[in-house]
Amino acid sequence: MSYTAPARLELVALASLPLIRAGDALAPLITAALQREGLGLERGDVLVVAQKIVSKAEGRRMALSDVTPSRRARSLAQRLGKDPRLIELILRESHEVLRVGREVLIVEHRSGFVLANAGIDQSNVNERGDDSEALLLPADADASAARLRAELARLTGTDVAVLVIDSIGRAWRRGTVGQALGAAGLPVVVDARGRRDLFGRALRATDIGVADELAAAASLLMGQANESRPVVLVRGFDARDCGQTARVLQRDRREDLFR
Secondary structure, three states: OOOOOOOOOEEEEEOOOOOOOOOHHHHHHHHHHHOOOOOOOOOOOEEEEHHHHHHHOOOOOOEHHHOOOHHHHHHHHHOOOOOOOHHHHHHEEEEEEEEOOOOEEEEEEEOEEEEEHHHHHHHOOOOOOOOEEEEOOOHHHHHHHHHHHHHHHHHOOOOOEEEEEOOOOOOOEEEEEEEEEEEOOOOOOEEOOOEEEOOOOOOOOOEOOHHHHHHHHHHHHOOOOOOOOOOOEEEEEOOOOOOHHHHHHHHHHOOOOOO
C-alpha cells in the first residue's frame, strides 16, 4: 500500500448536532449539520465520529435497573467498590478479565480490543445526570462505520471514509487518547517496512497506526466533558479504501507482551 504522510491537515469539529437518541439516523443529522455550518464533503475526506453517538443511535444504552448481577459480578463489585450491575454489564461484554485493578477491570472486549471496563461509560449518557444508566460500545464498530459511510455516500454522492472512535487508556502511559474502534474507507495500519529513511537505511519494524493517529487528533477537538462536538471532519489525509477495518489494529495474542 502506497502512503505518503500529509504535510497539512484541516480538522473541523461540528458544533450543531442535536442530542442523539435511540433510533436516530446519523447520516442525515451529520449531513444537515455540515450544511448549517457551511461545510461540504470532498472525496478523500474522513469523518471521525464519537462512539458515544453511534452507541446511542444503535440503542446501546442500558438501564441498570434491568440488570441482575451474577455472583461473580457481586464479588468483583465488592472488591472494586462499584455497582454490581455495572460489573455485570462489563462481564457480559467481555471475553476475558485480564486484570483487576483499583476501581477498574481490564478486559478483552468482545471485539478483541483490550479495554478498561469494556469501554462501558456513564458520562453524558443520562439526561438526568445520574448513574442509573450505562452506555455499551457498538456491537460491531466496523460494521457501524461501514453503514454510516454507505449512507453518507447515498445522501451526498461523495465517497468519504468514516472512523468510529473512543477515548482509551494505554499500557504504561497516563491519560486517555482517542483510538479507532471502527473504520471504513481508509488505511488503518500502514506497513512501512522496506521504505528508506533519510540516510538510505531500510525500515525493518515500522507499522504506522494512521487510524489511531487521526482518532487522537480528532479527539482533541471533540473534548471529554460538555463540549458537544461528537463529529470531526478531517481534510487533507486523502483517504483511499484498501479494505482494512479497525480489527487490523489488534495485536495477535502471541505478539502481546502485556498479557
